[in-house]
Amino acid sequence: MPKRTWEINIKGQSHIVRLDHGYSSGKCEIWLDDQLIVKEKKLYDYGSQHRFSIEGESCELGIITNGITFDYYLLVGKTPISAKEDSHRRLLTSAIQNAYSESLFWQKLTILTGLDDNWKSGLNGFGRHRLIGYIRDYLVIITGGKAQQAATRIISILIRHAPIDNNDPARAKLKADLLAKQVTTQKQYLKKHTGVETSFSVITLPYSPQKDDAEAIFKKINTIVHIVSKYASPLPRNVCEGPTCKQRVGQDLHLTLINNYLVYLCGDCIKEIPLEAKRREEEHLKASPDLLKGVSAGIITAILCGFPWALVAFYLDRVTAFFSVLIFLAVMKAMTIAGAKLTKLSLLLDGLITMAGIVWGVYLTIILNTIKHTRAFTLETFQLAWQTMGADRGLLVFSLLIGFIVTVPFMWDIWSNHKLRLTRAYNPNVEIVEPTNSL
Numbered sequence: 001m002p003k004r005t006w007e008i009n010i011k012g013q014s015h016i017v018r019l020d021h022g023y024s025s026g027k028c029e030i031w032l033d034d035q036l037i038v039k040e041k042k043l044y045d046y047g048s049q050h051r052f053s054i055e056g057e058s059c060e061l062g063i064i065t066n067g068i069t070f071d072y073y074l075l076v077g078k079t080p081i082s083a084k085e086d087s088h089r090r091l092l093t094s095a096i097q098n099a100y101s102e103s104l105f106w107q108k109l110t111i112l113t114g115l116d117d118n119w120k121s122g123l124n125g126f127g128r129h130r131l132i133g134y135i136r137d138y139l140v141i142i143t144g145g146k147a148q149q150a151a152t153r154i155i156s157i158l159i160r161h162a163p164i165d166n167n168d169p170a171r172a173k174l175k176a177d178l179l180a181k182q183v184t185t186q187k188q189y190l191k192k193h194t195g196v197e198t199s200f201s202v203i204t205l206p207y208s209p210q211k212d213d214a215e216a217i218f219k220k221i222n223t224i225v226h227i228v229s230k231y232a233s234p235l236p237r238n239v240c241e242g243p244t245c246k247q248r249v250g251q252d253l254h255l256t257l258i259n260n261y262l263v264y265l266c267g268d269c270i271k272e273i274p275l276e277a278k279r280r281e282e283e284h285l286k287a288s289p290d291l292l293k294g295v296s297a298g299i300i301t302a303i304l305c306g307f308p309w310a311l312v313a314f315y316l317d318r319v320t321a322f323f324s325v326l327i328f329l330a331v332m333k334a335m336t337i338a339g340a341k342l343t344k345l346s347l348l349l350d351g352l353i354t355m356a357g358i359v360w361g362v363y364l365t366i367i368l369n370t371i372k373h374t375r376a377f378t379l380e381t382f383q384l385a386w387q388t389m390g391a392d393r394g395l396l397v398f399s400l401l402i403g404f405i406v407t408v409p410f411m412w413d414i415w416s417n418h419k420l421r422l423t424r425a426y427n428p429n430v431e432i433v434e435p436t437n438s439l
């Protein structure tokens with residue numbers, strides 16, 4: 001099991017930090033002067049970062065991995081310390097260098113913004129960083145992350161403000177100002193993460209360690225807050241935002257993070273959160289699945305999808321089968337619009353309707369081919385096509401098989417995402433934060 005030992009001297013006192021890390025067992029133990037301070041075991045080890053303080057100095061110990069090998073580092077304040085076991089290495093690996101510069105970037109951004117460094121425990125990598133506090137009286141939360149489709153790092157700035165009456169002029173203003181001041185780029189994946197809602201605005205910046213330093217990002221954040229201040233006023237700090245709050249303006253107010261969204265809540269409303277979530281869960285469980293309406297809407301959609309399917313298959317032939325997942329998604333959309341609740345059964349029915357839609361699409365394709373060969377379109381064409389489909393099942397079997405293979409992963413993905421959303425909604429993560437800055 002790999003071990004790393006760091007001998008450090010802080011304020012004239014020597015200390016020893018030791019890490020025992022088992023990359024196959026997922027075990028991680030951190031010892032400070034023979035005292036165990038971190039003990040973790042993970043099934044999948046994607047690396048982790050740990051914070052602790054020695055003699056009042058903040059330290060960060062990191063385990064980073066590229067999926068195959070692991071690297072370890074220790075930062076004491078801003079100073080990187082080499083492990084005894086790595087002292088033979090003349091140069092730091094690039095993974096460690098990146099980790100250092102990332103940590104130093106966030107340290108610097110924390111100082112520049114004056115926000116509280118409130119990193120998310122349990123997360124690692126760039127997404128663990130979170131700064132919370134006030135900039136010019138606006139409540140701001142800055143988080144690191146990765147754009148979903150692109151492997152680009154992003155920094156997201158969420159600004160809570162007092163509710164605004166009309167979002168559209170504010171959206172137009174934000175968009176025009178962001179572009180005029182060239183704060184952000186017009187990248188598609190960033191547009192999705194930028195917008196104005198009634199009581200918050202969110203702007204996402206791309207972040208490249210080579211191009212953007214902390215000063216540049218801080219300048220942009222300042223500009224963004226300034227732009228927001230033109231269309232929204234700061235969130236009042238003495239009003240509870242609980243939807244059914246009885247005391248509304250009160251003393252016992254806490255800045256509360258519910259699933260990473262910041263709100264002011266009084267003690268009573270904080271106690272209400274799990275109860276309210278439970279109530280909504282019970283309502284959800286009781287709600288009628290409305291399968292009949294959903295299935296009818298799904299069948300009509302699958303029938304309609306058969307026509308474009310046949311047209312495409314007429315020209316592209318078998319390749320069309322790979323698009324069958326589009327039928328699946330269209331049927332799902334129709335079922336949702338019709339009000340059907342997403343359940344295992346509704347997903348299964350969606351799958352079955354999709355298979356039936358494929359059979360229908362194949363039948364229509366054969367009709368088109370029959371017309372092409374016989375150069376006639378009569379009642380007999382339908383019968384002839386039916387017989388052809390029965391006699392030569394190759395196309396049908398191929399289409400159903402491919403349809404099944406491409407649809408099942410989507411079903412799985414939709415179901416697991418759905419379950420994750422429900423878990424978050426009905427077991428919300430609640431944290432109370434008290435920013436210390438008062439800019």
Ligand SMILES: [Zn+2]
Nearest residue numbers: 240245266269
């Ligand atoms: Zn309240």
